[in-house]
Amino acid sequence: MTAVAAVALALTAALDWLAVYRQSAALEHVAKPLVMVALGWLALTMGATESQAGVLVLLAVGLSLVGDVFLLGRSNNDFFGGLVAFLLAHTAYVFAFIVLGFQPWWALAGLLVVVALGLTSGRRIVRGAARQGGRTLGAGVTAYLVVISAMVVTAGGTARPLVLLGALSFLISDTVLAMDRFVGRRSNAAMVVIVTYHLGQAMMVIGALG
Numbered sequence: 001m002t003a004v005a006a007v008a009l010a011l012t013a014a015l016d017w018l019a020v021y022r023q024s025a026a027l028e029h030v031a032k033p034l035v036m037v038a039l040g041w042l043a044l045t046m047g048a049t050e051s052q053a054g055v056l057v058l059l060a061v062g063l064s065l066v067g068d069v070f071l072l073g074r075s076n077n078d079f080f081g082g083l084v085a086f087l088l089a090h091t092a093y094v095f096a097f098i099v100l101g102f103q104p105w106w107a108l109a110g111l112l113v114v115v116a117l118g119l120t121s122g123r124r125i126v127r128g129a130a131r132q133g134g135r136t137l138g139a140g141v142t143a144y145l146v147v148i149s150a151m152v153v154t155a156g157g158t159a160r161p162l163v164l165l166g167a168l169s170f171l172i173s174d175t176v177l178a179m180d181r182f183v184g185r186r187s188n189a190a191m192v193v194i195v196t197y198h199l200g201q202a203m204m205v206i207g208a209l210g
Contacts, residue, residue, distance in 0.1 A: 001045045002042065005038065005041045005042040005044075005045045006042055008038040008041065009035065009038040009039055009042050012037075013035050013038075013198045013202075015027070015031040015034075016028060016031035016032050016034075016198070017191070017194060017195060017198075018031075019032070020190050020191055020194045021191060023190075029072055032068050033065060033068055033072075035198060036064050036065035036068055036201075037065065039061050039201055039202060039205055040058060042202075042205065043057060043058050043205050043209060046205075046206070046209040046210065051099075053099040053100050053209075056092050056096035056099065057092070057093070057096045057205055057209060060089045060090070060092035060093045061089075061201070061205065063088045063089035063092060064085070064089045064201065067081075067082045067085035068082075070085055076137070079181075080133075080137065083140050083144055084140075086144070086148075086174075087143060087144050090147045090148050090150070090151040091147055091151075093154075093155070093167075093204065094150050094151050097154035097155050097158050097208070098154055098157070100163075100208060101157070101158055101159065102154065102157035103157055106156045106157055106158070106159040106164070107153050107157035108156070109156045110152040110154075110155055110156030110157070110164060110167065110168075111156070113152060113168065114149035114152050114153060117149075117171070117175065118149065121178075121179060124182075124183050125141060125145070125178040125183065126138055126142050126145070128178075128181075128182030128183045129182045131182075132182060148171060151167055152164075152171055155167030155204065158207075160207045161207075162203050162204075162210070163207035163208055164207075165203050165207075166201065166203025166205075166206075166207055167204060168200070169199045169200030170197060170201065171200075173194075173196035173197035174193075176192045177193045
């Protein structure tokens with residue numbers, strides 16, 4: 001059953017990548033939510049309901065599905081809804097990773113990355129968000145950056161390389177997305193965002209439950 005779920009995840013992800021590449025909104029509206037459904041199925045087949053960490057991971061996947069649906073829209077309200085959903089998803093991942101264990105030296109690797117990001121791209125993203133959406137959006141983006149940074153640090157703290165790689169991939173995805181939205185458009189941003197996002201989610205789930 002796990003193998004079947006893994007194949008379903010790979011196929012739906014590939015379909016969504018094709019939708020993004022072809023800029024097919026109709027196909028993406030179908031494929032994008034299905035990826036998280038398939039990932040949730042994979043988590044279930046890997047025993048997600050049998051441990052506290054697994055339940056939290058499953059919750060994170062469910063909240064990510066909600067976030068994906070919001071981000072299919074194009075309005076600022078859709079973006080803010082997606083921001084909140086993913087902030088909660090990252091919070092669930094933080095607690096899941098803490099349950100798995102916390103090794104300070106491993107966490108340091110994640111901390112170094114997020115500090116470097118905060119001093120460079122992060123500052124530009126917050127300023128750009130505040131310019132576009134005022135203090136509310138600027139504060140929301142700042143809170144999101146804090147939570148995703150905590151997720152990366154705790155992912156490192158699990159001492160599970162696949163979990164840390166997944167968290168870093170997710171961080172890359174969100175950084176590119178935010179830079180594209182708030183700082184300056186990039187022609188290949190959409191493909192980078194979707195591929196790193198799916199790889200990141202898959203690696204974190206598989207690494208946490210494997």
